[in-house]
Amino acid sequence: MEVEKGKTAKYLKEKRKVPASVLENLKEFTKIKKTILTALKESEMTIPELSKKLDMSTPDVTYYVMTLQKYGFIATGEIDDMDEYFNYKIKE
Amino acid sequence: MQSQIIKESFDTLVVGGGIAGGEAALNLANNGYKVLIVEKDLSIGGKMILLSKVFPTLDCAACITTPKVSEISRHPNITIFTKSEVKNIDKIGAKDFVANVTKQPRYVHVDDCTGCQLCEEACPVSVTDQYQFDLVGRKAAFIPFSIASPKVAAIDIENCTLCGACERACPTNCIDFTQEEENYEIQVKSVVVATGFKLFDPLMIPRYGFGLYKNVITSMQMERQLAPTRPFNTVLRPSDGKMPDNIAYVLCTGSRDLSVGNPICSQICCMYSIKQAQLIMGSLPMADVTLYYLNIRAFGKGFNEFYDQAKGMGVDFTKGKVAKITEKENGNLILRYEDIETGKVSESEHDMVILSVGVLPNQDANKLFSKEDLKEDRFHFVNQPDILASPAKTSIEGVFVAGTATGPMDIPDSILSAGAAASETISYLSRKK
Numbered sequence: 001m002e003v004e005k006g007k008t009a010k011y012l013k014e015k016r017k018v019p020a021s022v023l024e025n026l027k028e029f030t031k032i033k034k035t036i037l038t039a040l041k042e043s044e045m046t047i048p049e050l051s052k053k054l055d056m057s058t059p060d061v062t063y064y065v066m067t068l069q070k071y072g073f074i075a076t077g078e079i080d081d082m083d084e085y086f087n088y089k090i091k092e
Numbered sequence: 093m094q095s096q097i098i099k100e101s102f103d104t105l106v107v108g109g110g111i112a113g114g115e116a117a118l119n120l121a122n123n124g125y126k127v128l129i130v131e132k133d134l135s136i137g138g139k140m141i142l143l144s145k146v147f148p149t150l151d152c153a154a155c156i157t158t159p160k161v162s163e164i165s166r167h168p169n170i171t172i173f174t175k176s177e178v179k180n181i182d183k184i185g186a187k188d189f190v191a192n193v194t195k196q197p198r199y200v201h202v203d204d205c206t207g208c209q210l211c212e213e214a215c216p217v218s219v220t221d222q223y224q225f226d227l228v229g230r231k232a233a234f235i236p237f238s239i240a241s242p243k244v245a246a247i248d249i250e251n252c253t254l255c256g257a258c259e260r261a262c263p264t265n266c267i268d269f270t271q272e273e274e275n276y277e278i279q280v281k282s283v284v285v286a287t288g289f290k291l292f293d294p295l296m297i298p299r300y301g302f303g304l305y306k307n308v309i310t311s312m313q314m315e316r317q318l319a320p321t322r323p324f325n326t327v328l329r330p331s332d333g334k335m336p337d338n339i340a341y342v343l344c345t346g347s348r349d350l351s352v353g354n355p356i357c358s359q360i361c362c363m364y365s366i367k368q369a370q371l372i373m374g375s376l377p378m379a380d381v382t383l384y385y386l387n388i389r390a391f392g393k394g395f396n397e398f399y400d401q402a403k404g405m406g407v408d409f410t411k412g413k414v415a416k417i418t419e420k421e422n423g424n425l426i427l428r429y430e431d432i433e434t435g436k437v438s439e440s441e442h443d444m445v446i447l448s449v450g451v452l453p454n455q456d457a458n459k460l461f462s463k464e465d466l467k468e469d470r471f472h473f474v475n476q477p478d479i480l481a482s483p484a485k486t487s488i489e490g491v492f493v494a495g496t497a498t499g500p501m502d503i504p505d506s507i508l509s510a511g512a513a514a515s516e517t518i519s520y521l522s523r524k525k
Binding site: 005007011012013023026030033051058059061064066070076086 | 325
């Protein structure tokens with residue numbers, strides 16, 4: 001079999017079914033990413049503020065904000081007046 | 093269909109590509125022997141490559157590890173199999189060994205990948221990053237970590253949607269989903285077992301609340317938070333992103349504790365906790381750090397001075413056995429402990445707790461040999477029958493042991509042990525000639 005370089009995913013697709021849980025995980029991450037980035041487009045926010053606005057638990061918001069920061073979508077802003085929580089904003 | 097078995101031969105097989113395995117391989121290779129390192133992970137460097145700094149010098153761990161792994165990777169006498177596993181080793185006749193090794197597909201041609209990370213950027217999937225101890229996510233097409241060796245992408249096929257975005261983004265066409273598992277039959281004259289140790293899983297002590305309370309984390313998670321390639325922008329609480337200002341360490345988590353099956357001291361927890369406490373005080377100058385300990389074991393060169401330095405910086409040392417941790421509504425944690433000096437039961441509040449987890453034997457080493465018996469000591473580490481005269485010798489002739497596979501030890505001792513393993517292997521191979 002001659003393999004077409006750069007387009008090999010199709011060969012594995014024929015042999016292997018992608019589990020439903022993997023597709024579900026992708027769907028959920030895409031949704032959360034969109035929600036967080038849309039909220040931060042309005043104004044920069046701390047994690048508790050985002051949690052309140054999105055009605056999402058603070059550990060989940062922490063995890064996703066830090067992940068989106070790692071992926072280059074979010075940047076760290078100033079810390080609040082109490083020196084407790086950083087603000088997060090969309091990366092320019 | 094049975095896949096083809098690839099046959100190769102080397103002087104020595106080193107099982108495990110951590111700092112001990114790497115050092116032993118390097119010493120052997122520098123003496124002209126051909127060495128194969130088999131590493132189960134995607135990168136060599138073991139646990140050390142993931143550390144922030146080392147004690148008691150506070151040297152940057154990556155600055156020490158990176159040149160070493162680079163030297164190992166580039167050495168002409170060393171071959172490295174990553175994402176590979178030794179299935180079993182058989183002794184053939186009196187002197188040779190045959191090992192069956194399985195190499196899992198990386199779905200990336202290692203020689204063609206430039207580590208540009210464009211595949212990572214294009215991948216839409218996000219899963220928890222095991223190299224950041226689940227504190228953040230990573231992509232399904234990913235480079236394990238920035239100083240990984242080889243610094244080459246891999247595809248996490250279990251979480252891949254096979255969308256092909258990584259392939260379209262790859263400028264060198266190095267991603268290849270047609271790769272399959274490879275099976276090797278390796279003939280060697282000697283074996284060095286450098287399978288390292290396992291970290292204690294604090295889920296085994298439910299009263300400490302690990303896994304239940306987000307602000308109870310392990311020392312490896314704090315190690316990552318303190319590293320230059322950290323998961324967060326600074327040291328933060330995983331529960332709400334707050335900068336902590338009152339941090340507690342619970343020493344001997346899973347060590348010197350017969351109730352969890354590990355009665356021995358892990359030898360490194362006191363010093364790495366003291367190191368982290370000093371690093372935290374550097375990152376968060378306003379933070380209070382308290383270490384709850386049974387005994388501080390500062391036995392090595394410069395260790396006691398390092399301990400005194402931490403006390404001088406204001407780290408609080410409380411001789412106390414922590415019984416239970418509970419969580420308040422604001423995520424703060426209440427530690428209930430016995431103050432050993434007064435004999436009283438007390439409670440204290442902290443906004444983050446680090447469990448200084450101990451060292452456990454990696455019993456995988458003992459399953460490597462199907463016919464021979466690689467004997468364990470009573471704590472299930474690889475037995476050293478002649479510890480004083482020949483510390484690397486094992487119960488099987490031609491098989492040597494290096495590093496924490498023999499028991500808990502710090503990095504300098506692991507390197508020393510690896511040196512002994514290499515010397516004894518060279519002596520054995522010379523006698524065979």
